[in-house]
Amino acid sequence: MTHANYDLIIHNGTAVTVNEHFDIIEQALIGVQKGVIATVATRQAGTALPDAATVIDAGGGFIMPGLVNTHTHLPMTLFRGLADDLPLDVWLNEHIFPVESQFITAENVMWGTQLACLEMLLSGTTTCCGGYFHEDSVAAAVAQAGLRGVLAQGVIDFPAPGVPDPALNVTHAGTYVDQWLGREVTITPAVFCHSPYTCSSDTLKAAKAAARERDVLFQIHVAETEAERNASLQEHGVTPVKYLDDLGILDEHTLVVHAVWTDTEDIDIMRSRRVTISHNAESNMKLAAGIAPVPDFIAAGITVGLGTDGCASNNDLDLFSEMDSVAKIHKAVTRDPTTLDAARVLKMATRDGARAIGLGDMTGSLERGKQADLIVVDAASPHLVPLYAPHSHIVYAMRGADVNTVVVGGKILVKDRQPVTLDQERIIGRVAEIAGQIMKGRPK
């Protein structure tokens, strides 16, 4: 270990690296220079700490990579719990779409995104990926909060918030990407087509072309429900995955979201096209979509990350509880308790999630050369005692509320459980006002 000068060091904790070997380092010392991890080492007993501008004492807790949420719709925090336990069509058509058309303004999007950033940071998420409308406001809010984001402008063949004329939806997305490419190191713009059933084949092809031209991620909801699959079979004669493949949409820069209703042939297509998948277990359960065949995706060698989906369908952005759900549900489905073990699920929520959204070289593990996107989690609470196996503890027992410190790109965003970059009281107050308007204005 070189005793260089660091901008930041983190010590006095157990590092759960989620590197290739899943190394766990007791009495770890993490050194950060210019936002990048320069050292991941064991601190030898009795040695002095290296010089550093800032020192974080992990207090005996876990030091681990920040979590990566590969699919969400950030501003939908505004609709958290607005309508639950309803059939999908009633939920969408009678609740979500009407309030979206009325209340999704650029300003409200900003407040909803700030609330999402608060929630993500306080529960240990350092990178998020998602899409919505008025994405320029989303990106500005995420950049201000300091999280890393792959943020996509939504494309749909209906009049949408900020894009009243659907004929301009792809142009609008391209313009958004151009505005954000290279603007902030933490923000990667992207394009998000809502789905194969809400976008025409022309729109799908044009949107993918716009993403390809700019070398950015293309995200799309695919095969979320059985009804979608059946409609595709009826209308196109093929499954949603095959339909998109026939259109030339699927490649290694396409993130397929959900993929619940996919068969062996679909999986083979996705594998051969090297798409990545965002698995949203809790959302899929709550909306009664079903359970995606994730063990089959992994067996096929497809990179799978985890997503919470938006707060209108989950109803939270907590990846700790998502990890717990993912590890458990697939054991029940496969009737095999060895399915998706804790280390595998943790990898999905970190390193594989980063790979799935195109940031695999940048984040997702505690490794020299990666961005310093890490969290410190307290491990001394009653529900975390005793400690036998760190990976198991993180997946099955830790909660978002155990997160103490959050660092993105070497910058401290949460300290002693308090947000550094966001004005919590103001955001909560403003969102409560917006929610009051929604309650008054929503369809009865």
Added chain:
Amino acid sequence: MTHANYDLIIHNGTAVTVNEHFDIIEQALIGVQKGVIATVATRQAGTALPDAATVIDAGGGFIMPGLVNTHTHLPMTLFRGLADDLPLDVWLNEHIFPVESQFITAENVMWGTQLACLEMLLSGTTTCCGGYFHEDSVAAAVAQAGLRGVLAQGVIDFPAPGVPDPALNVTHAGTYVDQWLGREVTITPAVFCHSPYTCSSDTLKAAKAAARERDVLFQIHVAETEAERNASLQEHGVTPVKYLDDLGILDEHTLVVHAVWTDTEDIDIMRSRRVTISHNAESNMKLAAGIAPVPDFIAAGITVGLGTDGCASNNDLDLFSEMDSVAKIHKAVTRDPTTLDAARVLKMATRDGARAIGLGDMTGSLERGKQADLIVVDAASPHLVPLYAPHSHIVYAMRGADVNTVVVGGKILVKDRQPVTLDQERIIGRVAEIAGQIMKGRPK
């Protein structure tokens, strides 16, 4: 509202009563006299608070009944995360049974139970029901902590901790019950036969007779796995439920735990015998047992409560996350998003749970005449904003970590998130020592 003198009042919050009408009372005022709820009312604006020895300001949060955990094995906190993601036989025979035989002493049981009580209280559970060995130590620890418990001495036809001679297992359970009947108002003793496959028919009948004589609850794991069901069909020619019914075990004082592998006929038997069921969704998922047909139980009119199971199989005692899992998993299984709505699941975790374990008249809702078993949950954190629907919020967004105050029988057990009756530092330190011995002494 009478302006009587109260021992305790709780005000400045929204009361989620979980009474028959699921009433929600804003600006609620709860008055407690001699440990019993005397008043549940709206505080009229501008009126003074009634006189009370103690006043709890709920700070604008939720005031709700404490949660009821209908099945756990409290001392197994000692084994939290010891062995996960393993086949059931490997997990039991190579990990759990060996450490139990070596480390389950009366003293370790006490420390493990104290840790469980800490965890339960801090995550809003006020009543627990379960069984283990050295249950006298369990009951003493729960009584000292102040939680309400239905606590059963385990009966199994093997040598067990504290009961080296299985021929004495029922006698031992009877003696335990006799010692604890009427001793503490918060402790209700009970008898727990491990399962139909680990107890002979004679043991099952004798244990049920011992419970009947003393008018206490009889608990038993039933139909947890497909293998158990198949073995019962092979050995007895009938399902586990039918087998127990033929032995005369099933009645309204029998709590059937798990009931995963039950068919229509089993459900009809359980309904007609008026047994109650403890549903342990997260444990059943993690151990790959399967998903119990809970909507069918409810449709048949059977009372179903929720349980976390022990910490070796879940790995926590958090009923908030259990509610979230239960509400979601059955939607996925039934492919119907209206299945087990939030109010229903909350009822299972409170009022129905209390009924399931024989305490329905005493606890499980905020109603005049019931014991003052209640919790105050902070509702102003980012993940709980905005608020449209309290029941949905509790099930889908709240976490155990949001619990601020816990009251059992009018006695404050948690205040400002800190335990009042338990020495957290000492318990955690001692359990860490025991875990160190387990790590050294466990089979390699």
